[in-house]
Amino acid sequence: MTTNYLKLQFYSLPRNQAFARDAVAAFCLELNPTLADLSDVKTAVSEAVTNCTVHAYKGNLGIVTIECEIEDNSLHIKVSDTGRGIADVTKAIQPFYTSAPSDERSGMGFTIMQTFMDEFNVNSIQGEGTVVYMTKCFKAEVENA
Amino acid sequence: MKVTGFVKDKTLYIALSGEMDECSSQEARTKCDKLIEDNLSVSKIIINLAEVAFMDSTGIGFLIGRYKKASRLALPLYITKPNFAADKILNLSGIYSLIPKAE
Numbered sequence: 001m002t003t004n005y006l007k008l009q010f011y012s013l014p015r016n017q018a019f020a021r022d023a024v025a026a027f028c029l030e031l032n033p034t035l036a037d038l039s040d041v042k043t044a045v046s047e048a049v050t051n052c053t054v055h056a057y058k059g060n061l062g063i064v065t066i067e068c069e070i071e072d073n074s075l076h077i078k079v080s081d082t083g084r085g086i087a088d089v090t091k092a093i094q095p096f097y098t099s100a101p102s103d104e105r106s107g108m109g110f111t112i113m114q115t116f117m118d119e120f121n122v123n124s125i126q127g128e129g130t131v132v133y134m135t136k137c138f139k140a141e142v143e144n145a
Numbered sequence: 146m147k148v149t150g151f152v153k154d155k156t157l158y159i160a161l162s163g164e165m166d167e168c169s170s171q172e173a174r175t176k177c178d179k180l181i182e183d184n185l186s187v188s189k190i191i192i193n194l195a196e197v198a199f200m201d202s203t204g205i206g207f208l209i210g211r212y213k214k215a216s217r218l219a220l221p222l223y224i225t226k227p228n229f230a231a232d233k234i235l236n237l238s239g240i241y242s243l244i245p246k247a248e
Contacts, residue, residue, distance in 0.1 A: 014168035015168050017167060018164055039229070043230065104174070104206040
């Protein structure tokens with residue numbers, strides 16, 4: 001059962017990246033995450049939001065939507081845009097694949113999301129947008145007697 | 146993102162401080178490259194990440210870019226003191242095979 005919910009919408013401005021990852025990190029504090037888990041979530045959100053700015057809207061202004069749900073000890077995150085979409089998702093999520101090699105891009109964004117989160121999925125329709133789903137499972141709190 | 150540098154024993158030490166993401170990386174690139182260009186007489190470069198509180202994959206792209214620049218100048222490049230989270234990303238990317246960790 002979902003016990004808490006957050007929806008954030010903001011312009012795809014680079015300066016909103018820090019705000020977005022910090023907001024999601026603050027939201028999941030009620031799950032008592034370890035610093036390592038919190039850092040994983042921040043990094044994964046940063047990657048997803050950066051993709052919206054850099055790839056989905058290619059520097060044009062668009063709306064990024066982040067939805068978060070807390071269910072038991074898990075945080076579900078959905079990051080969506082209505083940008084240009086990804087032609088070949090299988091190729092895009094390969095480590096080191098980048099559509100913009102000249103811009104010093106590492107091509108590791110999706111790999112980091114996949115590695116740092118427990119569940120990861122991407123749906124994209126060309127010309128309509130992309131949705132990234134990620135889940136982080138936090139260890140249940142141990143009660144001290 | 147704050148970028149500072151100094152030269153000691155023919156080594157250029159560059160210290161980054163702040164959050165490294167898409168938004169901050171362009172400024173860091175410009176400042177870092179200027180430090181390298183202003184100190185061409187050194188024999189190696191060490192980038193200190195101790196004060197980098199956050200880094201996403203932009204950091205990998207940034208470091209590979211500086212590695213390419215240093216290589217063109219035949220200068221070996223090293224990374225030192227990444228925090229736990231930065232170290233996780235750098236390990237995942239395999240970047241230490243290009244830019245080794247210095248103590």
